[in-house]
Amino acid sequence: AQSVTQLDSHVSVSEGTPVLLRCNYSSSYSPSLFWYVQHPNKGLQLLLKYTSAATLVKGINGFEAEFKKSETSFHLTKPSAHMSDAAEYFCVVSDSGGGKLIFGQGTELSVKP
C-alpha cells in the first residue's frame, strides 16, 4: 500500500532563508507524488506534481521538489522564504485505484520576519 511520511510537523525559518520540507514515500510501483499547500482557513492548492517525466519538478511560487527513488524521498524546497509562504504543506501520493490521494500528516511552515 502507498503511504507518505512527512518528517517534520513544524518548520520555522526566517524570511529570505531557504525552506526544506521533508517527505518520504512508500510505494510498490512508480508513484505519482504531489505537494499541496493550505493557507489558514483556505482550501488546498497544488504546488507541484511528479509523474515520472523529470526528477526535478518546478512548481508555483518558486517551490521545487526532487524525486529520489534510491532514498524514496520527495522533499520540497524554496531558495528564499517569503512571509506569504506561511501555511500547512501536505505531501501526497496517488493510489493506483480510482485516483485516491493519500496525504501525509502535514508540515506547518512558519516564517519569521
Next chain:
Amino acid sequence: DTAVSQTPKYLVTQMGNDKSIKCEQNLGHDTMYWYKQDSKKFLKIMFSYNNKELIINETVPNRFSPKSPDKAHLNLHINSLELGDSAVYFCASSQVRTGGVTEAFFGQGTRLTVV
C-alpha cells in the same frame, strides 16, 4: 469562475440533525471525491465517484451518504449528526487516466460544527 465550489462554507448544527453539503465542478472531470480534515489537519478520503458511480467507500459510517446526480455534482448527506462529525469537509475532482491520475482540484471546504 470557481472550478470546484461547495456550499455552505460554514455549518453549525445540533446533534441529531440531518444536513447536506453540496459540491459542483466545472472542470469536466469524471471523478469527484469527499475528504475529511480532522482537528489535527489530517486529511482522509471518504468517498469517490466516477461518472456517477461509487468507486471508493472508506469505512465511513452509514450515516454518511453521498449522492451524485451527474458527473459535475457530488453531494454529501449526513444523518443524525454526532459531535465527532465536526470537521472540515473538502470536495475535490480529478481526471483519472490509464497509467496515472491528474492532480485533484479542491473546493474551499465546509467547516461543520456539531454542538
